[in-house]
Amino acid sequence: MTVQLSTNETLSPERATEATIGVDLTLLGAVCSEAFASIGIDLPVEHASLSRIGSCIGAACNGGLDFIALSKDFQARSDRATCMDAARTVSRIMDIGAVGFSAGIPAESANVDEAVELLAAQKDGWGCIEIDIDDSADMEQLAANAAAAHESGVKVTARVECDRLTSLDIDELASWADMVRLLTDDPHEARGARFALRSAAHQQGRDLKVLVEIGIIISGNQQAANERAILIEAMNGHPVFEGKTSVVGTVYDVADLVESWIGLGAADGVVFLPASLPTDLASVIRGVLPLLRARSEG
Template sequence: MTVANSPTLNTTLHTGARHAWLGLDLTGLGVAEDLLGVSEDLPVEKADLARLASYTRAAHGAGIGLVTLGAEFRLRSDRAVRDGRLDPVSAARRIAPHASAGLVAEVSGRGAVATAEAELAQAHPSPGTWHALHLSLTEAARLASSVRPDRRRTRVVVSVSALSEAAAAGAFADIVRIRQSDLEQARELRLAVRAAARTAGREGAVTVLADLHLVVASERESAIERAGLVAEIAGGSVTPWEGALSAHGTPYDVADLIEHWLAVGAADGFVVIPGSVPADVAGLIRAVVPELQVRGVLAKQSVAAPAGQHPAPRVPAPQPSVGAPARALAGAAVPA
């Protein structure tokens, strides 16, 4: 398995607290990046929203608490003649009736937040569905300072990569995403965010999720080989998972890594960036999620919105499963 920091710490934590968070990044279901800016002679490509809704429904139904759409998500390939900055928000609004937990849309560009809020206000979500905006620290701070007492606060997600950003994130974010492959540095970031939240009078109100690049197969060698192929296809370009923690292996391997990071306090959960769709989304839903549920790390129902007290998850220290046979990647149906 390709990982950063294999389980080595002898950590003892008691059980019984709330479960960990798990998210799924479906930005890859937008129009492919290499189609943007192609010749105008070619037909306009459009994202398949029915497919996106189907994957979202499957993820939420399996117990994955939030689905995220990054700033790179595009509904159409004719970027040269249109502003696609709000495409993630538009997609989240349109698939809301098919969701049953969290939908997070990233908004890039100054001045787009108000428009994004107005668009999400037009959504007709199914019961249990909630929205959040993934913003830059600057935009998130501006939004937090503009909230009136009579106005419901928009849930905010921010990304943090340095300790200098932790104080701001802890002061107003609901969810903080970190992209860090080193366990100790991730733990330091999470503790800094939570300390900042405590100082701001928001004890337990912030959830810290680590980005996790997932390539899973029934055999470890197959997963590692496919991860190499995915990287080769990406070529020399910056990949969507650049700098993220990698989990390339069997469902048991992935569950061990997740459980270990939770046990040592390096994260409250993870946002999974699948190496490929549908293979790794299927592996996540059919094999990794059930394994985490069996271990008591992940709840068996969809996760509610992050609000109120959010203590760190308490999970038992994992036991390495070296040589353990992988479960077959079979189970609940996943859209193709």
């Protein structure tokens, strides 16, 4: 989507910025049975509902989101831990809409090969594999894997903590990644990382988008949002969005944060991480996106 934003990147007070906006639907997966084993609860096998996932994807497509993501933590069944369920599930549902579909996978070549074969079938939109990058990442092998993915028409996203970039070869990363998904809660840190990544890509004749993850808990007013956040954290047993930027508030608060990050030059877009589905997804589609469109036209 195109959003008219104030920015510090040019001398002009305003410019049109192509903001890429996606949503992570990993929460729609099955809950791992091991999470309950320690307290002696033996639950029946739970399966992720493809119809529910399909409904959310259909709403996201119709609502104007650019892509849908499932992380490598997504599980199709509660009794079977595998890191490939995201790619296998995406391959079954990506004909629902003409948007992007991103699946998180482990970095091993065999997993990349399987995921590329599955996602290359996307016709109307685009398929993307997403790989977590840390200090132990074999950048040379990842570059070879990315080249194979590109030959099949599949994009590659690198998901990385912002403070790890200093120990990575940014020129190498920028030579093969189509998008970088940053984990940070500091917009100024993200701005520096984005500038370095995009500059490295530009020198190689490539375009690289830098996205930031934004956790969201949305309600009609601040008090209700705070109460939801307390409840969700109590149910999870830990902070919901630790180490990531997040918004607990109204649709106006979310739109404000998106504008501020993109306007600062800290990101080319965002990936929303809903704390609950489909509640927060509905708020994005019915509230946040229309607000951003209205502001871009105003």
